[in-house]
Amino acid sequence: MSPHGNPEEPASSAAEIKREAPKVSTGSTNDSVIEPVEIKSSTTEVSTSSTTGRSGWGLWEVFVRSSRGLSHVHAGSLHAPDAAMALRNARDLYTRRNEGVSIWVVPAEAIAASDPDAKGSFFESPQGKDYRHATYYTKSEGVKHL
Amino acid sequence: MAAQNLQSVPAEPTAEQRQEQADREGQAYFDRIMAEDSRIEPKDWMPAAYRKTLLRQISQHAHSEIIGMQPEANWITRAPSLKRKAILMAKVQDEAGHGLYLYSAAETLGHTRDEMMDALIAGKARYSSIFNYPALTWADMGAIGWLVDGAAICNQVPLCRASYGPYGRAMVRICKEESFHQRQGFEILLELSNGTPEQKQMAQDAVNRWYAPSLMMFGPPDDDSPNSKQSMAWNIKRFSNDELRSRFVGMMVEQVKVLGLTLPDSQIRYNEDTKKWEHGPLDWNEFQEVLAGRGPCNAQRLERRREAHDDGAWVREAAAAYAAKQSARMQKENAA
Numbered sequence A: 001m002s003p004h005g006n007p008e009e010p011a012s013s014a015a016e017i018k019r020e021a022p023k024v025s026t027g028s029t030n031d032s033v034i035e036p037v038e039i040k041s042s043t044t045e046v047s048t049s050s051t052t053g054r055s056g057w058g059l060w061e062v063f064v065r066s067s068r069g070l071s072h073v074h075a076g077s078l079h080a081p082d083a084a085m086a087l088r089n090a091r092d093l094y095t096r097r098n099e100g101v102s103i104w105v106v107p108a109e110a111i112a113a114s115d116p117d118a119k120g121s122f123f124e125s126p127q128g129k130d131y132r133h134a135t136y137y138t139k140s141e142g143v144k145h146l
Numbered sequence B: 001m002a003a004q005n006l007q008s009v010p011a012e013p014t015a016e017q018r019q020e021q022a023d024r025e026g027q028a029y030f031d032r033i034m035a036e037d038s039r040i041e042p043k044d045w046m047p048a049a050y051r052k053t054l055l056r057q058i059s060q061h062a063h064s065e066i067i068g069m070q071p072e073a074n075w076i077t078r079a080p081s082l083k084r085k086a087i088l089m090a091k092v093q094d095e096a097g098h099g100l101y102l103y104s105a106a107e108t109l110g111h112t113r114d115e116m117m118d119a120l121i122a123g124k125a126r127y128s129s130i131f132n133y134p135a136l137t138w139a140d141m142g143a144i145g146w147l148v149d150g151a152a153i154c155n156q157v158p159l160c161r162a163s164y165g166p167y168g169r170a171m172v173r174i175c176k177e178e179s180f181h182q183r184q185g186f187e188i189l190l191e192l193s194n195g196t197p198e199q200k201q202m203a204q205d206a207v208n209r210w211y212a213p214s215l216m217m218f219g220p221p222d223d224d225s226p227n228s229k230q231s232m233a234w235n236i237k238r239f240s241n242d243e244l245r246s247r248f249v250g251m252m253v254e255q256v257k258v259l260g261l262t263l264p265d266s267q268i269r270y271n272e273d274t275k276k277w278e279h280g281p282l283d284w285n286e287f288q289e290v291l292a293g294r295g296p297c298n299a300q301r302l303e304r305r306r307e308a309h310d311d312g313a314w315v316r317e318a319a320a321a322y323a324a325k326q327s328a329r330m331q332k333e334n335a336a
Helices: A014-020 A083-094 A116-122 B003-008 B015-035 B048-067 B069-073 B082-107 B113-121 B139-156 B165-193 B197-216 B228-233 B241-259 B284-294 B298-311 B313-335
Strands: A058-065 A073-080 A102-107 B269-271 B276-278
Touching: A058 A083, A073 A083, A073 B082, A073 B165, A083 A102, A083 B082, B048 B069, B048 B082, B048 B113, B048 B165, B048 B228, B048 B298, B069 B082, B069 B139, B069 B298, B082 B113, B082 B165, B113 B298, B139 B165, B139 B197, B139 B241, B165 B197, B165 B241, B197 B241, B197 B284, B241 B276, B284 B298, B298 B313
Parallel strands: none
Antiparallel strands: A058 A073, A058 A102, B269 B276
16 A cells, blocks of 8 residues: 555455455354353442453443532443553543543442442442431521521 | 252252343343433443444454555655645544444443454455555545545544443544544645646546545445434434435535535435435445445455565564563562
C-alpha cells in the first residue's frame, strides 16, 4: 500500500475479496458458552468464575473522584497486568474528558459483595423503623426552623 | 449433610427440586422487576434466554465499536490539517473506549474477554454491517460522523434505559461522547459544501453512498425482525426498528438543508395520518449479504483486526511478565 494511498479503495480484485470473505455464522455467537454461570459473591459486577485472561491480565474495578470534595464513584472495570498499568488504563479509558481528579483501582476479586439472594434478610433491620427518618415526626409540621 | 440424615428425612427435596423452586422464585422476581421497569443487575436471577440475548447484543455492539475504528483510522494520516488529525484520533480513541465499556458489560454476563476476542477474530461473531463499506474520500469522514454516528445515537439513546444495569450504564457513557462525533462529521460536510464545486460534489457523493447503509443500521423492517418483540418485552429495546428509522429520517431531512446538500431519496415524505416519516425502499438483500460476510470490506476488516491482535501479543505478554517479576521481587523483599 502506498503511504498516501487510500487503503479503503477496493482492491482491483474486489470479487476475490468477497469470495474469500469468511462465512459469518447466521446463528448466535458461541451458544455453547452462554449457559448461566455460577455466581461468586467475591466479585462485584463480574459473574464469571475466572476474571484473569489468558495473557494474565486480571480484572480491576475503577473508582473516579470527579472533583475535590466528592467521593470516588465506581466508573467501570478494565483488564490490566498490575496496579500501575490499571491506573494508566483507567486514566485513558475513564477520564478522557476531565472526568476525574483522582482514581482508585481495585482487583475485582478483592471486593466482597453482599449476596443478592439474601437481600431480604440482610437489609431487614431498617425495615419498619420509620422513626429513623425526620418524616416520621409529623406533629411539628408548620413549626419554623425545625 | 451426613447420609443417615437423608435416610431419616426421606421427604427432603432433591437438588433438582430445589433448583426448580429457586427458578420459580427467580422468575417471579424477574417479572416483578420488568413490570416495575426497574433494572436487573449481574448477580440477579435472570432467564437463560434473557442472558443469551444480552450477551449477543452487547458483544456484537462491542465488536462494532472495535471494527468501527478502522474506516476512520485509515484517514488519520491523510486528514487535511493537524486539527483534523487530532479530532480524528480522539474519535477513534473514543470508539476503542466504547468497545471496552461494552466488553466489560458483556463480561458481567459470563463471557470472558478472551472468548469474545477469539470469536471476533475467528469470524464467528457479528458486528454492524455499516463498517464493511469502504471510506473512499475525506468527505466520507464527514458522512460517517453525521449519518452513521447520527443513526447510532438514535439507536443508543433509548438503550441508556435498557433493563440490564451494566449495559445501560455503558450506554450513558457512550452517548455522552458520541454527540461530538456527529457534530464533527457535520462540520466536515458543511465546510466541504461551502468550498469549491468539486469539494461540494465530494460531500454530496459521500452522503449519497452512506445514506442507505445508515438507514439499514436500524435493522430489518419490523415485520421481518423476529427478536424485536421479545427484546421490547424485556425492556432492552424501547422502540421498534422502523420507528427509530423514521425518526432518524425526519431529523436528517432538516439537517441536510443546513448543509446545502440533498438526501438521495426522492420518496421521503411526512405521513400526516401516521405522523411518521417515510422513505424509499432499501435493498435488504444487500444488507443480508453484507451481514453474511460478503460485503465490500468484510475480509479486509477481519484481517486487520487479526493483525492488530497478533502484533500486540508481545506487548500484552511483556506487561504480564513485568508484573509477575515485580510482584516476585516485592514478595522477596517482604520476606527478607
